[in-house]
Amino acid sequence: MINQQYPSRLLEKAVSEFSKLPGVGRKTALRLVLHLLREEPGQTDSFAAALSDLRHNVKHCSVCHNISDTDVCPICANPHRDEALVCVVENIQDVLAIENTQQYNGLYHVLGGVISPMDGIGPNDIEIDSLVERVQAHDEIEEVILALSSTMEGDTTNFYISRKLAPLGVKVSVIARGISVGNELEYTDEVTLGRSIVNRTPFNT
Amino acid sequence: MINQQYPSRLLEKAVSEFSKLPGVGRKTALRLVLHLLREEPGQTDSFAAALSDLRHNVKHCSVCHNISDTDVCPICANPHRDEALVCVVENIQDVLAIENTQQYNGLYHVLGGVISPMDGIGPNDIEIDSLVERVQAHDEIEEVILALSSTMEGDTTNFYISRKLAPLGVKVSVIARGISVGNELEYTDEVTLGRSIVNRTPFNT
Numbered sequence: 001m002i003n004q005q006y007p008s009r010l011l012e013k014a015v016s017e018f019s020k021l022p023g024v025g026r027k028t029a030l031r032l033v034l035h036l037l038r039e040e041p042g043q044t045d046s047f048a049a050a051l052s053d054l055r056h057n058v059k060h061c062s063v064c065h066n067i068s069d070t071d072v073c074p075i076c077a078n079p080h081r082d083e084a085l086v087c088v089v090e091n092i093q094d095v096l097a098i099e100n101t102q103q104y105n106g107l108y109h110v111l112g113g114v115i116s117p118m119d120g121i122g123p124n125d126i127e128i129d130s131l132v133e134r135v136q137a138h139d140e141i142e143e144v145i146l147a148l149s150s151t152m153e154g155d156t157t158n159f160y161i162s163r164k165l166a167p168l169g170v171k172v173s174v175i176a177r178g179i180s181v182g183n184e185l186e187y188t189d190e191v192t193l194g195r196s197i198v199n200r201t202p203f204n205t
Numbered sequence: 206m207i208n209q210q211y212p213s214r215l216l217e218k219a220v221s222e223f224s225k226l227p228g229v230g231r232k233t234a235l236r237l238v239l240h241l242l243r244e245e246p247g248q249t250d251s252f253a254a255a256l257s258d259l260r261h262n263v264k265h266c267s268v269c270h271n272i273s274d275t276d277v278c279p280i281c282a283n284p285h286r287d288e289a290l291v292c293v294v295e296n297i298q299d300v301l302a303i304e305n306t307q308q309y310n311g312l313y314h315v316l317g318g319v320i321s322p323m324d325g326i327g328p329n330d331i332e333i334d335s336l337v338e339r340v341q342a343h344d345e346i347e348e349v350i351l352a353l354s355s356t357m358e359g360d361t362t363n364f365y366i367s368r369k370l371a372p373l374g375v376k377v378s379v380i381a382r383g384i385s386v387g388n389e390l391e392y393t394d395e396v397t398l399g400r401s402i403v404n405r406t407p408f409n410t
Contacts, residue, residue: 005304006272006301007266007272007279007280007297008259008272008273008274008278009274010259010262013255013258013259014256014258017251017252017255017256018252020248020252021237021240021241022236022240023233023236024237028228030298031227033259034296034298035227036226036259036260037259037263037272041260041261043225044257044260047222047223047253048252048253048256048257049253050215050222051222051252051253052249052250053218053219054213054215054218054238054241054242054249055241055242055246055249056246058213058216058242061212067213068212073212074212075212091239093235093236096235099210
């Protein structure tokens with residue numbers, strides 16, 4: 001499609017701002033902007049205010065580096081959570097994904113990324129040192145669970161963290177990898193299937 | 206997925222505002238919000254400002270009812286456009302679509318909708334009276350081209366407008382309907398194919 005000439009600069013500006021968002025093209029941006037124009041002005045105002053408010057006032061938890069409104073996030077501040085467990089994740093979406101399983105009652109440590117030399121992200125660009133300091137400072141931490149994506153970068157980061165934590169005598173585990181629940185063996189990729197045989201677990205009835 | 210409990214009310218508010226937009230679910234909204242958090246605060250500010258600015262300052266052209274920054278839109282104000290032609294469309298996206306073809310040099314009239322009893326939209330809810338007044342007031346208008354969607358509502362609106370314009374002696378035409386350029390006959394739906402045979406045109410070499 002050739003570049004569109006909008007009849008309004010305000011419209012042009014709003015559409016181009018919207019289309020800076022990932023996965024939003026100019027056609028989608030125009031549709032969203034025209035939707036806002038059809039709604040009450042108050043909706044656009046509260047939308048704009050919510051974004052600015054978040055951007056300027058959001059904090060990161062001083063303990064786990066998760067997004068938070070307060071200095072310590074609600075998960076870290078919750079006395080009913082198990083302080084002996086710290087689950088290391090890449091970002092806040094992963095925290096939400098694990099919380100949704102309702103299978104985990106420990107704390108988190110959000111790295112804010114994984115080691116990725118290709119993207120210029122080294123160990124000092126993510127929250128690894130603060131994890132080591134946290135484990136050193138808190139004797140109640142018994143186990144660190146590495147829950148990173150099963151990629152080259154995730155594996156590298158797992159390896160780096162486990163080496164850093166080794167001298168501290170804390171137990172380090174990694175989340176199980178194998179065939180997905182509900183998946184048929186036939187359609188599972190070879191690497192996953194191979195690993196799931198190597199890492200087989202005792203059958204519990 | 207069960208309802209997510211975000212660790213931040215600011216985040217919760219921003220995500221729920223984003224997910225009010227059509228086609229944006231909570232997962233997409235979270236992804237977009239986290240994208241904004243990774244970027245400079247200035248980007249969020251200019252995004253929020255562009256939306257508020259548009260919502261509060263945008264006007265509609267007093268002639269054609271298209272979106273405009275000024276009282277008369279750039280298309281209506283352009284002396285090089287053919288004042289004898291007025292193309293009736295449903296909304297601004299249709300204006301942009303026709304402009305993109307670069308096949309039309311006349312003016313527009315944006316109805317802001319089509320007659321749709323099911324949605325409670327009658328002839329007085331859209332810009333039909335203003336079209337009739339415009340044709341009455343401007344003797345230079347020779348032809349009104351109806352370019353509405355080929356739906357029941359579009360056809361109803363075409364019929365209504367043509368009846369309203371009949372006493373004024375202006376020529377009323379409708380955009381051609383037939384098989385799409387590049388489409389194979391075999392896969393064209395029966396109604397379109399039937400119409401394209403009934404409305405066949407002389408073969409020009």
